[in-house]
Amino acid sequence: MDTDKIYAEHIANEYSKKENTKVKQLKKLDAKAKKPALIFAYTFGIVSALVLGTGMCLALGTIGSGLVAFIAGIVVGVVGIIGCSVNYPIYKKILEKGKRKYGSDIMRLAKEIADEE
Numbered sequence: 001m002d003t004d005k006i007y008a009e010h011i012a013n014e015y016s017k018k019e020n021t022k023v024k025q026l027k028k029l030d031a032k033a034k035k036p037a038l039i040f041a042y043t044f045g046i047v048s049a050l051v052l053g054t055g056m057c058l059a060l061g062t063i064g065s066g067l068v069a070f071i072a073g074i075v076v077g078v079v080g081i082i083g084c085s086v087n088y089p090i091y092k093k094i095l096e097k098g099k100r101k102y103g104s105d106i107m108r109l110a111k112e113i114a115d116e117e
Helices: 003-015 022-060 067-116
Strands: none
16 A cells, blocks of 8 residues: 555545535534533532532531531532432433434435435
8 A cells, every 4th residue: 555645545535525415414413412411420420429428428427427427428518429329211201302403304304315325
């Protein structure tokens, strides 16, 4: 293989005009359907884990001390555990909503691509 030729073709492809193909449109629609659910899941999961960690720190005496901090830590920790527990079901519901919203367009476009070949 001529590596110079392959490299030259790779560079030329970077500067060539990009076509908006149906496959690219399909990928964009798929990402548009999934992105809100992913953003929510990551954000809510991180916040819930931080709340859980704060509760653990309070309960173990790393932050604060005494019975009040211990009880507050347990309450805050339970709130964090609940948040972590409901994250996935909420993610699935948001994902399903996105799939319903863009599903007909995705199916139509996928059918058009399948029929062309």
